[in-house]
Amino acid sequence: MNTAVRKERTDAAAVLVRRPGPRELHPVRTHRRRRALELSLAVAVPLVLVLLWQLAAAQAWIDDRVYPAPSTILADGWDRAAAGDLWPDVRATLKRVLAGYAIGTLAGYALGLLMGSLSLVRAALEPLLDALYVVPKLALLPIFLNMFGLGEGPQVALVAATVFFFVWISTMSAVMAIPSGYRDAGQVFGASPWQMFRHVLLPASLPAVLVGARIAAGVAVLVIVASEQIAAANGLGHLIFDSRALFQNDVMFVGIVCVAVLGVVFSELVRILGRLLTPWAPRDRGRGQS
């Protein structure tokens, strides 16, 4: 019987065959190659762009007084870091971001939870907050300057206000999206409001809240840099714009790189924290899956 089948199979035109592909025949090798390719692409693309920039500066295709070569920026950054000139600005920015982020997250979470659970509170506050949401937060800086005077107050308030809206919206929609079956089960057992929060609402809404918190982390850095250039005597935003005014373009780029690194580290930290807090949630496939 087997031989007959073999013979039939020779007229290949009339037979469609599903066979193992390379991924099935050599699963480990194919996976390893795929990972290697992904990793080298992730490294190579930025590297090539930086090298191109370096080349352009070295060949004088671009004016290296306006766009200093990456090697100049790196050397300058290293010197400033070693001399201790960089840290006061980094520390100032970091303090403002962290303080504002903590305040904004807590307030946004509390209000989002309240508005998600109680429809009367939602009816009272939602139109007002929606209106405030669309106001560019930077436009509020003058108000915060009037309220808190010069110093740390307005900067922290601005970050807090920005973060607040992201966390508030994601919390409120997450709480409202909790399937009613989850609440019903708790209610039948006679859960108190605190027990309901602790066992159902908090864990059920947490994954969506953390997505909002992670977006807010990036935006917090963005906002602080913008506000520091307007109303601060130190910080990375101040450094960037101050050095531009003094034609120290290499210092300006050092500031920009520091801001980028700060933003990446901050939002990654929030992501890792979120993963630890919600071991049941599906991993986000966005980037850097591990």
Place this chain on the structure above:
Amino acid sequence: MGEPHPKLETTDLSRTFGRGSAAVDALGPLDLTVAPGEFVCIVGPSGCGKSTLLRIAGGLLRPSTGELAIRTSSPRPAAMIFQDYGIYDWKTVLANVRFGLDIQRVPRREANARARDWLARMGLADFASAYPATLSGGMRQRVAIARALAVEPEILLMDEPFAALDAQLRTILQDELLDLTQTTRTTTLFITHSLEEAIVLGDRVLVMSARPGRIIAERRPPFPRPRSGDVRSAPEFTTLKSELWELLRPEAVPA
């Protein structure tokens, strides 16, 4: 075997998921022959690789070893019907049924005519311009069946198509499917958890083992074609059902 040219044939077919120490053998090795026009039902415990077999046949997955051959000249000879219908919420009932024909670039006029013909056969003619969200579960599954049959597939792959329906509706749709397949004589692989469904519909019922799925038994329901849903009350039906259950029970018990 009596059939000189099997429509579908697997040799030493198996599938493993994952790599290294996390690898899970889901299916096989499996040797299976399906004759042209045959209706084969496959029953087995959850996670025994039934769906994996179907996905390999449909070209959604590749096997880890062995091969699956389909005697056909078409590159896409199969149509698949899924448990959750797989019909599109954003297309009307008519457009859903026409979908396979649109993909095959059948001219619009002819495609519409064929789709309407199938809607009429499934009793859905009045709902041609409705959206699926407004339909009941049974009607959605009828749309899915019409969509699959409208392309006149050489092989019909059905993955627990009635699992999400209530018991009465299941019976009704089983009878409808029996009528349909006895007129079209499409070669069909039908996966189900329900022994009753398998006996009513199948020319042959294959029982699969727990993971990794292999065929541990094969029975031919002793009811000649064309048959109707009345076979459910035959004494042989009950006997075969309990026989199959005895075969399946040790596999279905969680290890």
